[in-house]
Amino acid sequence: MHKTIGILAHVDAGKTTFSEQLLYHTKTIRQRGRVDHQDSFLDSHSIEKNRGITIFADQGIFSYNDSTYYIIDTPGHVDFSPEMERAIQVMDYAIILISAVDGVEGHTETVWQLLRKHQVPTFFFVNKTDYEGTDSASVLEEIRANLSGDVCNLTTLFDEELIEFIAERDEELLDKYMDTGFEQELWLNKMKTMIKENKIFACASGSALKDIGVFEFLDKLDVLTETSYNSLKNFEAKVYKIRHDESGNRVTFLKLLSGKLKVRDEVKYGQKTEKITQIRVYSGNKFQTVDQATAGELVAVTGLTTASIGDGIGDNQEKVTFDMVPTLKSKVLFDSSIHVKEVLRSFKLLDTEDPSLRVYWDEHFQEIHVHVMGVIQLEVLEQIVQERFHFQVSFGEPRILYKETINAPVRGYGHFEPLKHYAEVHLLIEPTTRNRGVSFDNVCHANDLSIGNQNLVKHHLLERHHHGLLTGSALTDVKITLLTGRGHNEHTHGGDFREATYRALRQGLEKAENVLLEPFYDYKIKVDMDLIGRVLSDIQQAHGTFESPENTGDKVIIKGRVPVATFMNYSTTFASFTHGKGTLSLLFGGYDRCHNTEEVINSIGYNKDADPEYTSTSIFCAKGTGYKVPWYEAEQAMHCL
Known part of the structure; x- marks a missing residue:
């Protein structure tokens, strides 16, 4: 049986040390490495050794009883969470490590939400219980309060507490128990099913560093997990x-x-x-x-x-989408002695390994930009480029990634007819719900425009992110419908429909009410009751919103939404005034209306009339000469109205 197990946690919870113990106990490695000794088996990259954190999701293989385990040690730092999410999509089961010293931390909640999105059955291991003053029972209660009430204590398999826990969630099993008593195989199978269906989540505790409870946990994990892959089906x-x-x-x-x-x-x-x-x-x-x-x-x-x-x-042609999306962009800085093509080639290679980078070449300014989660990622990128490609780069100050949309439907018209060229495109551009991206529809009749040319229009609309008019940021949350168009048997050439399509899109945006969007966090904050006033004041100053606070014991939980721009550095302030006792969870919550539109537009200073890639002006031809028609007159000049 093949089982892929992911190890996930907030940074410094002991993931890599825990993984080393599993590999050691199953005789995969001869000696246990340690992150702080720079000799761990899975953190093999020199940058990981130097920094003492996991950056890349690497895997180890071990056999135990009748199963082959693929164990994936994932990054715990928020800057590398896209790497973690990419690994989650192939996990059969996950183990979340929680430090008994720190309890449930902000990033732990992010990990939990991603695992729920991908429906990965999950175990918990409360680590570092050897530290003085720690209490695994109180951490278990914290897990139940913050993540799920369906977490059971796995310390002793099928003791009275565990039997009662399972029976509460299965009336049929409870009735059978009352009639015939406890049958271990029946209860074991039921527990395996409930774990696999994400109805319960098992939790154990120990110390990875001191090798307490790790092997016992592996033994129970082996009994309680199963997979059923079919090698006789199509590939x-x-x-x-x-x-x-x-x-x-x-x-x-x-x-x-x-x-x-x-x-x-x-x-x-x-x-x-x-x-x-x-x-x-x-x-x-x-x-x-x-x-x-x-x-x-x-x-x-x-x-x-x-x-x-x-x-x-x-036979599987589905494309997975990911939630962990960078909200910052930064310019790549490098010495003029290095050819720009060499730098771009190297970054494009890194882009295939980490698609969240979204490496972008700005032709007009001759600049390379990357999308990132935070400054630690930029520091690591500098080291990776130096090590792999042997040249030095640095990065400009990270800036917020804005997007743009429209507020109401508009029609856009584009015509491209310099001498011996011809293409015309009519589009309907409609706003859609937030965070849906750009979609395409087609109601154009083949009698008006050939299927091949219709497909060209679709290709050009979806081939790249198009610039909005306010800041030149990517257009999003719109549905674009091809209404009609026209080509010419003799004069339409390659590229003509690209020109007409871009002009139609731009002409529509010129007439639209354009809306600037900024990224938001969905936050969850847990603090002592006496700090609620300070926290709510901070959220309001950051232009955030909040739901009614929830009381839980002597703590209060506050949830809501807040712009990334005003809250991205709040964790340092928060840790200071809570003295490390509060928890702050920030999960990317998509895009919404920008809180300071005019300020952002002025600071970016985008000139819509000087964008070298876009124009809203159409070109028509008369007496063998092409002439320009501005966007506000273009509609009346179109040929197929």
Whole structure:
């Protein structure tokens, strides 16, 4: 049986040390490494060793009883949470480590919410119980209060407390218990099912560093988990990681969902079919090559040249979307002696490994920009570039990533007809609900515009993020419908419909009420009762909103939404006035109306009439000469009205 287990936690909760113990007890490694000694098996990258934190989601393999376990040690720092989320999508089960010293922290709640989104059955391990003054029972209560009331104590399997806990959640089992008493196999199977269906979550405790309770936990985990992958079905897989090896080969990491995969098999993803040239099984930074892999396994392959993280492979063609989205962007700074193409090539390579970077080349300003979660990520990127590509970069001050939308439907018209060129496009642009991105519809008749040209319009609308008029930020939350258009059998050439489409989009935006959007956090704050006034005042000053506070014992819980721009550095202030006793959870909550639109527009200083990539002006032709028609006169000049 193949089982993929993820280890997740807030930074410094002991994930890597815990993983080392599992590998040691199953004789995968001969000695246990430690993060602070820079000799751990899974944090093998030099940057991870130097910083003492996990940055990359690396995996180890061990066998226990009749199962093969793939264990993924994930980053705990919020700046690397996209890497963590990409690993979550292939986990069969997850283990959340919680420090008995610190309890449930802000990032723990983020981890929990992601696991719930992906419906990953979850275990808890309360770590560091060897520290003086810690109490695992109180941490268990804290988990129940903050995360889920369905967390059971796994310290003793099927003691009276656990039997009662399960019976409360299954009336049929309770009735059987009252009639015939306790049957261990029946209760064990029921517990396994309830864990797999996310109805209950089991919790144990111990100390990874002192090796207390870890092996006992593994034993119970083995009994209470099961998978049922079918290797006889058609081949399906999911891409969860991209790397490049020392030779520069692109290595695509797959979770096999069904079927088998052999070297030289041809597999389909998107519109491509490519041949697998090698299959690797990685444990730490070392790998072995194999000829075949089967359902349930994690493997890495060579031969897939453009597959990206989240792609479905084979019969699985679903694309996974991710919640952990960067809200900051930063300019890449580098010495003029390094050719810009070399820098861009290197960052594009990093972009395939971490698609959340969204590396962007600004042709007009000749600048490279990256999207990031925070300043620690920028520091690490500097080290990665130096180590892998042997040149130095730095980064500009991170800025908020704004977006734009419209408030009401508009029609946009674009015409492109310099001499011996011809294309015309009519669009309907409508606002949609928040955080839906850009969607496309088509009601154009083939008699008006050929199917091939209709597809060109669709391609050009979806090929990139389009600039809004207020700040030049990405247009979002709109549905764009192709109404009609016109081409010419002789004069329409490649690129004509791109010109007409962009002009139609821009002409529509010129007539629209444009809206600036900014990223928001969904926050959850837990503090002592006497601090509620301070916290609510801070939230209001940050232009946030809050729900009615909830009392829980001598604490109060406050939930709401607040702009990232005003709250991104609040954790330091919060830790100071709560003396580290409060908890602050910040989860990206999508985009909404900007709280200081005019201020942002003025600070960015975007000139919509001087954007080299966009114009709302159409071009018509008369007497063999092209002439320009401004957006406010273009509609009347169109040919197919």
